[in-house]
Amino acid sequence: MLSGPEPIVHRRQPDKCRNRRLTNLLPPMIDSKLNRESYLKRIKAYIVRMPSLSTTLVKVMETCNDPLASANDLKRVISLDPVLTGRVLRLINSAYYSLGKPITSLTRAIIMLGVNTVKNLALSFTVLDNLNRKSSCQSFSADEFWRHSLCVGVIAKSLAALKGLAPTGQEEYFVAGLLHDLGKLPLYIQFPEEYYRVCMNVDRGQKALYQEEVRFLGVDHGAVGRIIAKKWRLGSTLVETLAHHHNAADSSDKNCEFVSTVELANQLSLHFSIGNAGDYFIDYRKMSRLRHALGVGSTMLTEIQDTVPGEIERAKFFLEVVRSG
Amino acid sequence: MDSAVEIKFWGVRGSIPSPGPETVKYGGNTVCLELRFKIKDHHRQIIIDAGSGIRNLGDVLAADHFVNGNFSTEIYLTHTHLDHILGLPFFAPIYFPGTQLKIYGPITGEDVPLKEVIGGQMSYRYFPVRQEELAANIEYIDLREGRFDLGDGITLVAKYLNHPLLALGYRIEYQDCVICTAYDTEPFYNVFSEDPADPSYDELLAQEGDLAARKENSRMEAFFHDADLLIHDGQYTAAEYDSGKKGWGHSTIEHAVETAKRAAVKRLVIFHHDPLRTDSQIDAISKRLCGGRQQEDLEIIFAREGMTLKV
Secondary structure (H helix, E strand, C coil), X not given: CCCCCCCCEEECXXXXXXCHHHHHHCCCCCCCCCXXXXXXXXXXXXXXXXXXXXXXXXXHXXXXXXXXXXXXXXXXXXXXXXXXXHHHHHHXXXXXXXXXXXXXXXXXHHHHXXXXXXXXXXXXXXXXXXXXXXXXXXXXXXHHHHHHHHHHHHHHHHHHHHCCCCHHHHHHHHHHHHHCCCCHHHHHHHCXXXXXXXXXXXHHCCCCHHHHHHXXXXXXXXXXXXXXXXXXXXXXXXXXXXXXXXXXXXXXXXXXXXXXXXXXXHHHHHHXXXXXXXXXXXXXXXXXXXXXXXXXXXXXXXXXXXXXXXXXXXHHHHHCXXXXX | CCCCEEEEEEECECCCCCCCHHHCCXXXXXXXXXXXXXXXXXXXXXXXXXXXXXXXXXXXXXXXHHHHCCCEXXXXXXXXXXXXXXXXXXXXXXHCCCCEEEEEEXXXXXXXXXXXXXXXXXXXXXXXXXXXXXXXXXXXEEECCEEEEEECCEEEEEXXXXXCCCCEEEEEEECCEEEEEECCCCCCCCCCCCCCCCXXXXXXXXXXHHHHHHHHHHHHHXXXXXXXXXXXECCECHHHHHHHXXXXXXXXXXXXXXXXXXXXXXXXXXXXXXXXXXXXXXXXXXXXXXXXXXXXXXXXXXXXXXXXXXX
C-alpha cells in the first residue's frame, strides 16, 4: 500500500539491466532518415494485421480448436489478450456500426457475433513473437507486457467496483486497462532498434516513456493508440483512454473520469511493480492528485494491492504458459 | 403486375440441393429469391442469395438478355455459406458481355475479400471456368448493419442474425410495403454457462449473457416489426432443435410463428427447409400449425419453389 511520505517523482529500478553496457555503445538515437510521417505510415500499415501476443496465443488456439470448449473459456481467454480483445471489439463495432453507441463489452460481443465467429477470428491470428526474440534490442518481453496490461485492467476494474459502479459497467474499465498500451506494439515491432534506444534512455533518465517517444520518434504510444482505437471503431471512451492515459486532463469532459481511472491504474501498476511495458517512471504527484479527484483512499489501495497479484497469477495459471527461467 | 413488389421463390431448401421424389412439391433447390419492384415505367430486380435456385432464374434472364440486350442486376447475399452461393457459377448472365452485376455480402471479420470468398469457387480446382474469365462486369461490395438508400424509393435495412457465420437479414421498404428476410438464424441465447455446478460458471457473466441475448432478440423483433411479409428460417421442428441442433444457426418453425405474431407480421413464409424434410412432412406440419385455417391475423405459408407472392 502507499503510505508515509511520498517523493514527488520516483523512478522504479528496472528488473533487468543487462543491456546497459550495450546501450552505451549504440549510435545516436535520432535516425534522420525517418521522420514522424514515415513512422506513422509504417505504423498504419502494420495495424491492419496486428498479431496477437504469444503469451496468450497457445491457450487461445487450444480453446478455439477444442469443439467442447465453453463460451466461458473463450471469453476468459480472449479477455486476457489485449490485441485479440481489441480485434473482437473492432469486428463488432465495424459490423454493427449502426448501433450508435459502440460496444465495449466482450460478453455482449460474443453473444452478438456468435462463438464460432469469435473463434474464427482468434484462429486467424498470427503470433506476435517479435517480443520474444532473443535479441540485444529487446525493450520488454511479451510476458511482461501482458502482465502490465492485465494488471492495469484488473486495477481499473477494481477501482470501478470500489467506487460502486454496477458489475455490468466494470467490464469496460477492465477492457480499457487491458488495451491502454496497445499503441506501444506497433512502435516496438516496427522500429525495434529505435524503440530499444528510447526505452534504454528512459531507463537512464527521469522522464516518462511517452515523453521520450515523442522526443526521439516524433510520436508517442498514445497517438498510435488513438490511431488503432479509431481505426477499430472502439468508440470515444476507448479512443480517449488509449490516447490520453498519461494525461487524462486532455480527454473530454464526458470521459475524463473514466480515463483518469485508467491513468491511476497505470500509475499504481508501476508502483506495484507488476509487469513491464518499458516505463519505469512513477509520478507520485500525479498519482496523489488522481487519487484525490477520484476519491480513492488508502483502504481502497490496500484492498487492490492485496487482490491484484492473485488475479494475475490465476490468469497466468489459466493460460498455462509458465515458462522455465 | 398490380402490386408494388413481386417475390418469386427460385430456391427454398437449406443446406444442400435435395432433388428427389419426396421434394417435388416444395422443391429441392437451395435458396434464391427474386424481388421485382414496379417503378413507374419499368421494373427493378433485386436477387437475394445465389443458391442452386439461381440457375433457373439465370436461364430466364438469359432469354430476356438475348431479346433486350445488356442488363444489370444486383445480388444481396445473406452470407457466404455454400448453399447460398453455389449456384453463382451456373448463373448464365455472368457469361455475357455487357452484364453489369453488383454482389453485396456481409463482412465477416476475415481478411479475405468478398470477391475471393465468392469467386474462389470459380477456380480450376472446383470449376472449369475461372472468375477472371467471366465476360460480365462484376463488382463486389461489403455490407454491414445499417440503412441504405437503393434509389427508386427502395430502402434496405441490413441486420446481423444469429448464425455460426455472420449472416445478414434484410428489411426492404418500398412505398408502403415492408418485406423482411431472417434466415439463416436462430434465436439468440445465453452462450455462457448458467449452471452454478459448472466449474467455469461465473454469475456475472451468466447474467450479462442472458441480458445481451434478450436485448438481441428484442432488436430482432423490432427489425421485422409490422412487416407485410416475413421470410423466416424454419429448418427444424422444436423437437428436432432440442435433440442436438441448438447452435447450428437455424430456427424452429414454432419459433418463427411465435416471433412473427409478437412482431405483428402480416404474412409469414417458412423458408430454408431442411434437406430431409419431405413434402408430406411439410403438409403435415402445415396442417398441425394452421389446422387447415390461418391463425388470427397471421397468414402462414410454407415456401414452395416457383411460388410468387405479391405485396
